[in-house]
Amino acid sequence: MSAPSLTDLRTMTKGWFIGPFTPTAFHTEQFECAIKRYQAGESEGRHLHRIATEYTVIVSGQVRMNGVVYGPDAIIEIPPGHATDFEALSDTVTVVVKVPAALGDKYEC
Secondary structure, three states: OOOOOOOOHHHOEOOEEEOOOOOOOEOOOOOEEEEEEEOOOOEEEEEEOOOOEEEEEEEEOOEEEOOEEEOOOOEEEEOOOOOEEEEEOOOEEEEEEEEOOOOOOOEEO
């Protein structure tokens, strides 16, 4: 039995480590997954996806999305066609899953 391969999250682009892109720890067209780290005050502009549903899990910290404040253990579902923004109110770690994987499916609003 061979040893498992090791990949470092720090070598991935913006925390995205599973999906149809390079680099990736696992290539798939089915979904995309990221672990993202933000410092308090960091934000992402308002955007939407036309194809993918995006799930964001707040692992630690506190964020504001669409004017609503979320803390640890919150799971936020953003369906296709619904816009969201993002602001880290404190140092924050999130897990983000997009289903299906859809490169280029991010539209600034």
